[in-house]
Amino acid sequence: MPGFGITLGYTLLYLGLLVLLPLGALIAKASGIGLSGIIAVAVEPRVAAALWTSFSISLVAAAVASLFGLLVAWALTRYDFPGRRIVDAIVDLPFALPTAVAGIALAALYAPNGWVGSFLEPLGLKVAYTPLGIFVALVFIGLPFAVRTVQPLIADIERELEEASALLGASRWRTVWSILLPPLLPGVLTGFALAFARAVGEYGSVIFIAGNLPYVSEIAPLLIVIKLSEYDYTGATVIATIMLAISFTALLVINLLQAWSRKRFGYV
Amino acid sequence: MQSRFLQGRFLDVAGESRLSPLRSVVAALVIGASLLTLSGAASAQTQLLNVSYDPTRELYREINQAFADEWKAQTGEAVNVRASHGGSGAQARTVIDGIDADVVTLGIPSDIDAIAKATKKIPADWRSRLPNSSLPYTSTVVFLVRKGNPKGIKDWDDLVKPGIQVITPNPKTSAGGRWNFLAAWGYSHAKDGSADKAKDFVTALYRNVPVLDTGARGSTVTFAQRGLGDVLPAWENEAFLVLDEFGRDKFEIVVPTLSILAEPPVALVDANVDAKGTRKVAEGYLKFLYSDKAQAIFAKHHYRPSKAEAAKPEDLAALPNLKLFTIESLQGNWDDIQKNNFDSGGLFDQISKR
Numbered sequence: 001m002p003g004f005g006i007t008l009g010y011t012l013l014y015l016g017l018l019v020l021l022p023l024g025a026l027i028a029k030a031s032g033i034g035l036s037g038i039i040a041v042a043v044e045p046r047v048a049a050a051l052w053t054s055f056s057i058s059l060v061a062a063a064v065a066s067l068f069g070l071l072v073a074w075a076l077t078r079y080d081f082p083g084r085r086i087v088d089a090i091v092d093l094p095f096a097l098p099t100a101v102a103g104i105a106l107a108a109l110y111a112p113n114g115w116v117g118s119f120l121e122p123l124g125l126k127v128a129y130t131p132l133g134i135f136v137a138l139v140f141i142g143l144p145f146a147v148r149t150v151q152p153l154i155a156d157i158e159r160e161l162e163e164a165s166a167l168l169g170a171s172r173w174r175t176v177w178s179i180l181l182p183p184l185l186p187g188v189l190t191g192f193a194l195a196f197a198r199a200v201g202e203y204g205s206v207i208f209i210a211g212n213l214p215y216v217s218e219i220a221p222l223l224i225v226i227k228l229s230e231y232d233y234t235g236a237t238v239i240a241t242i243m244l245a246i247s248f249t250a251l252l253v254i255n256l257l258q259a260w261s262r263k264r265f266g267y268v
Numbered sequence: 269m270q271s272r273f274l275q276g277r278f279l280d281v282a283g284e285s286r287l288s289p290l291r292s293v294v295a296a297l298v299i300g301a302s303l304l305t306l307s308g309a310a311s312a313q314t315q316l317l318n319v320s321y322d323p324t325r326e327l328y329r330e331i332n333q334a335f336a337d338e339w340k341a342q343t344g345e346a347v348n349v350r351a352s353h354g355g356s357g358a359q360a361r362t363v364i365d366g367i368d369a370d371v372v373t374l375g376i377p378s379d380i381d382a383i384a385k386a387t388k389k390i391p392a393d394w395r396s397r398l399p400n401s402s403l404p405y406t407s408t409v410v411f412l413v414r415k416g417n418p419k420g421i422k423d424w425d426d427l428v429k430p431g432i433q434v435i436t437p438n439p440k441t442s443a444g445g446r447w448n449f450l451a452a453w454g455y456s457h458a459k460d461g462s463a464d465k466a467k468d469f470v471t472a473l474y475r476n477v478p479v480l481d482t483g484a485r486g487s488t489v490t491f492a493q494r495g496l497g498d499v500l501p502a503w504e505n506e507a508f509l510v511l512d513e514f515g516r517d518k519f520e521i522v523v524p525t526l527s528i529l530a531e532p533p534v535a536l537v538d539a540n541v542d543a544k545g546t547r548k549v550a551e552g553y554l555k556f557l558y559s560d561k562a563q564a565i566f567a568k569h570h571y572r573p574s575k576a577e578a579a580k581p582e583d584l585a586a587l588p589n590l591k592l593f594t595i596e597s598l599q600g601n602w603d604d605i606q607k608n609n610f611d612s613g614g615l616f617d618q619i620s621k622r
Contacts, residue, residue: 045621113495128305129479129496212438212480214620225482226440229357230612231364 021242030237043240046214047223051239054220055246057131058199059139064144065209066141066192070184076147084235091148094141099204106137107209121249129211134219142195149191153184182265186258192255200247308336313346314549317579319363321356321375321443321532322485323506327569328373335556336521339549343426347549355483357382358445363389363537370541370550373534378606380535390540402533404557405571407529408592409451411522412491412507414501419498423456423524428472428498436477439488439609439616444484446610448501450595451528453609457598458526467542471619492519502588503530508570523588528595 030038041047076088094102110117110127117128127133157180165175203221211217220243227236281571320328332349339347352359352367356375363369364386374380377395384390395402413421419432427434437445449470456469479496481487484506491500492514499522502510507521534554541547558561560578567579576584599605609615 013374046617111494111496128494151340182334207482208486211478212482213478214480217558222482225436225542227612228361229355229441230610235612 003238010211015132020115026237026244028236029239030241032234033238038238038241043243046218047220047242049215049241050218050220050223051242051246052217053131053134053216054243055198055250056133056202058196058202061135061199062142062192065142065195066146066188069143069191069195070150072143073150073154078152092144094143095203099141099202100139100208103137103205103208106140106205107133112138112208126263128209129217131210131217133209134206134212134217137209138199138202141202141205142199145194145198146188146191149194150184150187153187157183182261183240185261185265189254189258189261193258196254197247197251200243276304313348314546316347316349316370316546316549317368317404318349318351318371318373318553319359319367319369320351320353320373321359322483323444323503323509324373324532325351325353326509327505327565327571330565330569331557331562335553336560338556338559341550345549349553353442357441363387368540368544369537370544370546371534371536371554373532375532376446377531377602378610379443380533381602381606383537384415387539389537390535391538394535395533397536398534398554399558400574401531402535402560403531403574404534405532405566405573406530406591407504407530407571408527409447409501409591410504410507410527410588412502412510412519413522415518417522418522421499421522424452424469424473424526427452427476427501428469430476430477432499433478433497434473434476435479435481435487435491436474436502437484438480439578440483441482442484442487444478444487444503444506447503447528447530449609449616450605451501451530453595453615454528454593454595454598455524457527458593459558467615467619470615473621474616485606505570506573508586519587523590526591526593529592531594546591549598 011130033041042051071090076084076091088174107128108114110120110133112118112121112126112128114128120127124257125132128138161179162175165179168174170178201221203219206219207222210222212219212222220239224236224239227233273458318328318332328349328351332351335349336347339345352362352369354362356379360372360374360379360382363372363383371378372383372390380390380394384392384394384509387403391397395571398404411421413419420426420430426432426590436448439445439449452470452473453466456466459464460466479487479490481490484503488502488506488510490496492510500507508520534557536547536550536554538547558574560575563573563575563578564580564583566573567576567583570583570587572587573579595605596602599608607614
């Protein structure tokens with residue numbers, strides 16, 4: 001295996017220095033209060049409420065981003081229309097924009113006196129400064145992940161497959177359901193996992209639109225910042241460790257799902 | 269034919285100008301060395317870092333320039349004061365985590381206490397080292413309401429009425445938020461003379477808060493730009509700034525009958541100035557804050573100068589006249605004030621339980 005030694009060595013060094021070392025330090029700091037202490041923090045009503053807010057909204061937002069990301073990716077890959085490349089580039093903007101800028105822009109738009117908010121307000125729909133605002137921000141930052149992970153898979157689908165399916169008498173829905181979607185599933189799941197992971201850790205864009213009320217619209221990363229403001233470094237690392245554990249479990253489950261979908265549908 | 273000819277020429281030119289590896293190394297060294305000399309020249313000028321809180325950007329821009337001029341005139345030395353701004357607590361944390369601040373000018377005494385306690389870079393008795401308990405200026409909390417005061421807000425009692433929306437930052441993350449909290453508590457305590465009643469009062473007030481921003485500037489934006497809420501209890505200087513920035517035809521200031529004497533203190537970071545050898549300049553800077561010139565600048569930016577006679581009369585006249593109380597007279601020393609109100613499990617945590 002030529003190159004195995006050097007690439008593996010580099011991988012281990014890189015992961016060790018850049019990922020495991022800081023995470024290890026985090027967990028070491030948090031474990032100072034012991035497992036019972038960590039659990040006590042996790043079930044504290046305010047922490048539990050913030051964790052619930054963060055993870056539940058991230059989950060829904062990632063799901064919505066994946067669904068619409070799939071549509072966007074399909075439109076951008078399958079069809080040629082004027083301005084396609086520009087639209088394609090726009091998809092990446094949420095990546096490039098400083099998240100605080102995104103948050104401020106979204107808050108300005110969806111505030112009761114904003115361009116969008118002023119139309120929603122009479123309908124009794126409040127977006128900015130409510131959990132719904134968090135959802136909007138998280139869908140926004142999740143979209144590029146959902147689009148970019150499925151785009152190459154859509155490009156790889158051979159048109160002949162669809163034609164064969166149609167010739168064999170399958171309906172359009174059946175073709176979509178049985179021929180087109182299965183090979184895309186791993187990509188959709190990857191996009192979902194990335195969008196979810198990003199959403200859980202997101203701070204900048206959310207903080208400006210969330211309202212940040214304890215028990216209502218307070219996200220777990222804000223609680224970490226609040227703990228730091230109290231100079232409670234242990235408390236902050238404990239919440240971070242809890243988030244890490246939940247995220248890791250969730251990503252593991254998604255990875256298993258992916259493996260299962262590959263096996264089930266026989267695609268790589 | 270022509271294009272190939274041009275291409276050839278172009279390549280030739282590129283070939284001529286391409287540096288040999290040795291030459292490029294030499295060139296890089298020369299450039300690097302000249303950059304070093306440049307930065308060496310720049311560092312002959314003393315650099316001071318003032319780590320400050322959020323609403324003082326405009327203030328310290330002017331103060332720092334005035335000090336540089338003054339220092340140059342007095343000693344002939346050039347000095348450049350940089351200021352860093354952010355939430356008071358977050359700024360204190362950057363100093364704790366090692367930023368080489370020469371002086372700190374923060375929003376609330378407890379944030380400097382936190383640096384003193386966590387790092388010992390500032391001695392515990394820092395407040396007694398400078399005049400007026402290390403307060404070159406003070407401020408207070410007043411209300412900003414929308415033009416015409418549509419909800420008829422006159423005093424703190426109006427902020428706890430049902431249906432009134434109050435915009436104030438999170439006291440956990442913002443010094444301004446802490447002053448607002450303490451001002452409301454102190455008002456109720458002065459009126460009813462009971463800590464229990466005061467707790468009910470702040471509970472009712474924070475139930476009227478639809479958004480808890482992380483900093484005072486954030487709350488100002490929420491209120492002034494996003495159009496949320498009926499009243500913004502704010503730093504006095506911030507309230508005036510909104511009038512100047514957004515127009516006196518959109519907002520007005522309501523002065524409550526009683527408010528808090530807000531005390532944003534300053535301190536030398538001893539360990540840092542000794543390590544950097546900037547003690548003399550840094551001490552000169554802090555002394556300058558008490559000079560007539562600086563005092564006049566404070567008043568111009570709507571802070572309350574400790575030496576009123578140094579300020580322009582019209583700047584002083586612009587500051588509303590109201591009764592001020594100190595929180596120390598009600599709650600004792602700052603260790604207790606911070607612990608009982610804002611630390612984990614303190615009064616603010618108790619009242620935000622649902």
